Each structure stands twice: as structure tokens, then as C-alpha cells.
Amino acid sequence: MKHPQTLLVAPIIAALAFVTGTVRADGPLPSWNDGKAKQSIITFVERVTTQGSPDYVVPAERIATFDNDGTLWCEQPMYVQAFFVFDRIKQMAPQHPEWKDKEPFASVLKGDMKSALAGGEHAVVALMAAAHSGMTTDEFEKNVTDWITTARHPKTGKLFTEMAFQPMLELLNYLRANGFKTFIVSGGGIEFMRPWAERVYGIPPEQVVGTSGGLKFEMRDGVPVILKTPELVLNDDKEGKPVGIQRHIGRRPIAAFGNSDGDLQMLQYTAAGSGPRFCLYIHHTDAEREYAYDRESHVGKLDKGLDEAAAKGWTVVSIKDDWKTIFLAKP
């Protein structure tokens, strides 16, 4: 127990959640079907929040980390950030006449994503650098905000933010109502997620951890700005996720949520702490309402993770069976 105040805060926050309707009379997680997955979450939360229980965890240590793509919102047919990059390249093209004859830009401008990505990692790095660096953080934030409020998913026609998963929002709220601090720990760009994560998920910028590029402080005509530069400072995927957690949070999560092999090390690191731990994989099994993919997918491949979840007894959510609704309920 680090702070006596935290003991007082937890029940008040729980009471608040009740007042604001986060936990409803029909119980937590209303969009989850009753079943093993839902029950495992509730059982864990009750274990760590019951005072006097041997598994009680003080609120300050109730850290929960969530992958974003495929865990909090839809990542198919490709990562949302990839749509952003392609749109930005097209938008920036008039200022870059040389791109017409230069790969991977030329293919992007022709709308041929497959050829654009044929260059592999080198091509991706070039596209990412063009869309994500060479501007101030304020300018980039505006780019993202303008784009995310208008760009739509090619299949559903919804705004991408409307393809956040309603059951996961309920889970975030349920954890917060029980004194947890919720973090995103994503392979996606940290500056790409922050402008909308608070509005959509209730997760403030300081609780968003992601892949990070270089930043440089500069005085421009007496005005301090921060420039985005092309170096990669943290690749917040796979082995990079526990590194991002240590760097930004500095404390091991007691619960971690993911959907792909990119999240495996985060779940392993979480599971390896002492005391009660909770690891959950979302398995995309619903081709009709969302997408069905796992071991062979190029985006969000879940192969080793599925085996390890079975071996370790982690919770595996089958979207088809466990979720009543998938996408954000309109307010």
C-alpha cells in the first residue's frame, strides 16, 4: 500500500461509476454473452478488488494494458494508420512532384497499394517517414484530427472510430470503475493515437504508449516547437511492448489484453509478475459481423499466441460467441 489516499479514492471512483451509469443495473459488460470469457474477467476483478482477500491489489498497482489494432478497434482489411499514410501521401503529392516517378510513392499515387508495399520494410519506412515527420507535433496532431473525423472504412462506410469495439469499451469502463488505470500499448504510432484516444476510449494521451519517432525541440522566431524527425525511437511491437511498458509506465501490468502474436511478449511479461495476473486474447472468429482470421493472417497474425494461451490457461475471447454486438453503440 503506497498511499493511504488511494484506499479512499477507489470506493469513491466505484461509486462515481455507478452514478454515471458505467456499471448498470443489469451488471457489467452488457454486450458480452454470459460465458467463460466474461466470467473470467469478472472473477479476476473481484479477486483483486476485494479488501482483505489474499489477492487484493492496491489501486496504484491496478495497471491494465491494451493493444489497440484488433483489440480495441478493427484492424482489417489493413491497419487504420496505413489508410492514413496513403491518404496523407496523396494529399502531400502536389508539394512533391518528384513522387510521380519514385517508388513507393508512385504506386501509392496510382492507388496500387500492393506494388507500393512490394518494396517491403524499406517502402513502409519511406512512406511512414514522409507522412509522420518533417512537421511539428502540433501540425501532425491537426493532420490526424482532420483525417480521423472524416475518413471511413472501405467496407462498412463507418468512421474508423465508429469501429471501436463496444464490448471492449465496456471492459475499459468496468476496469476503471474498479480503480484500474488503463493504458494503450500498441504497435501503432503514439502520436497517431493520442489525438482521439481520449474521446473514443477515455484514455488520456499520457496513458498511450506506441511506436515512437524522433522529436526535436526548436525555437522558431522565438516560439518553441517540437519537430517530428524520421528516426525510430521505439518499435512498440513484440519485444518492444514490455520495453514500452517499462519506459512509459515503469510498473508491470496485472492485466493485459491483445489479439495477435505482436502482443505475446506483453502478455508473457504481465503473466510473469507475482500475485494475481490476467491475460486475454481476442480471437477474430466472426467473418459475418467483422472478420475471421488468425494463424495465417498478414494483419494481426495470431498463431504462437493461441498455443500459449491454451497452454497457460489465458482467456480467449471468440468474437462470434462472446460478443452480442461488435461495433460502438451510437450514443
Add this chain to the structure above:
Amino acid sequence: MKHPQTLLVAPIIAALAFVTGTVRADGPLPSWNDGKAKQSIITFVERVTTQGSPDYVVPAERIATFDNDGTLWCEQPMYVQAFFVFDRIKQMAPQHPEWKDKEPFASVLKGDMKSALAGGEHAVVALMAAAHSGMTTDEFEKNVTDWITTARHPKTGKLFTEMAFQPMLELLNYLRANGFKTFIVSGGGIEFMRPWAERVYGIPPEQVVGTSGGLKFEMRDGVPVILKTPELVLNDDKEGKPVGIQRHIGRRPIAAFGNSDGDLQMLQYTAAGSGPRFCLYIHHTDAEREYAYDRESHVGKLDKGLDEAAAKGWTVVSIKDDWKTIFLAKP
């Protein structure tokens, strides 16, 4: 306004602070003498927390950043972390017989700190790397915790943590009681501060930003660990402070507190935001009760900052005149 819940949380947190005695019947900041400095703090807090005021700031955006050395605790006659490094080198010496003939280690082992540091930056980097890398983050945390609970200041004989500044603790509590989120943004090592910042300052690890070294995830006999490696990932000083703020917090502070030229860019960056802003410098003016130093000091030099504070009308605290007591009041 990002979240309706935050509107509800603020008054409850304020009420809580009252219950737990943070804000006492005799008013906030009891260790501060009445005067311009104290009044400027209270006026700013009232401006940004008064609903309906044009300067009202929603709680989510009430970010306050504090330098650590010389701002929250004593940094003389040298940085506390330097004492830690020298002690660690001595402790590790039996495993490093080669250090007896190798500078800067040989001088440290002879207790000759001046010669040890004669090698300049190269020497400092070598000593820092030896004391701060090549172990897991868990091992390093234990090193720091063991040391900080026993090591004492050479002049006062107090534990270093007992040389935290009582008026600044009251300020941290006062801000938190008013819905602010308080962060450390220090040139000191992030992993060096986290093990005790929560106990001493009430600042959890995820709100500590500091100079950061490399981290590497590794499986050791099936157990995931994070290794500390010698690269420098963020030099969280001067121009590095706004970078650290952007990387870790992702939102510009509305209030910033420092004591040296190393904090100047953080204060400039804070001041340059729109809406109400508060910047404060602590001026060490009390040779009798603490130390008196500014423009010519090797540790915590305050020169350009003092000029800029005067030019911009930032608050300058004179320890001699503004603080009734300096060090932590024993509970």
C-alpha cells in the same frame, strides 16, 4: 471538455483532500510565507479551477511538471544520483579488479571525486553506464531502493529523501487537491527516481519522466526480464525536457516548476501554450538553512533563467524569504 466524468471527479478529489487533511483549516501552503510567490500560485490555481471563468481549464488538461534536483529536493553539494553512482562503483569493485588501474574508476575507489570527473563527459558516461546498465530493471530497482533507504547527506546527516522540500510537497498536494496531475520531468535517471518518488512525493512511476537509457526484453530460462543497456535514449535536460514531456505526457503542461537553466526550455514550452500558464523558478538564496547559488554554480546553474523570469514576469521563489521551513516535516 473531454469527459463528463472528469467534471464530477474534480470536486470529489478536492473533498477528499479536505478529508485527508491535505488542505488545512489554516489555508493551503502552510510552510510558505505570505507574499507575492505564494499569492501568485493560489491566484493561478483559482483562475483555472473556477467554473464559468474564461480561464477555466478542464481537469484532464491540468498538467503540472516539476524538475526534481533542486526543485523538489536538495541538489547540493552534488546531485544525489552522483552519490549513488560513486557508492555503487565502490560496491561493485570486488567484481571488477581491473578498475583499480582504470580511470575514472580508480579515482572513485580512492575517494577522489575531483580526479574521477576530470575526464569530463567521457568519465561521467563510463561511471553512469557501469552503475546503471548490465542488470535487469528489477535488479536496478532493488539497488536504488536499498541505497536510498540508508544513504545520508554528507552535511546534514539526513536521509536524502528527508531533504525533499516541505513547501514543494505542500504545493504538489495543493495542485492535486485541485485536480492537477503532477509529473516529474528531470535530468535525473527515470529508473533512479521511480522506486521512491511515489512514497516521497506521491508521484507514481508512470508520472516520472527522466533521462532514459536503453531497455531490452529477454527471456531468461523462460522468464521474461528487461535488461538495462548503456545507450542514451533521452537526455531529459534543457531541450530534452519538452521532448520528454511530449514523449511521455503528449500534452503541454499549463504549469511548470524548475530551479535551473536546465529547466528553461520546459518553462518556455509551457509558457508558449494558449490560455492561462504558470511558470515558477526556485532561487536558492539561503546559505544558512540550505545553499545559496545561481549564476556561477556548477550544479543547478540559474543564469539565463533568472533573466528570462524577470523579463516574462514568471514567479521567482526566494527560499530565504518565501519558505518558513525547507526540509520535510517528519510525520
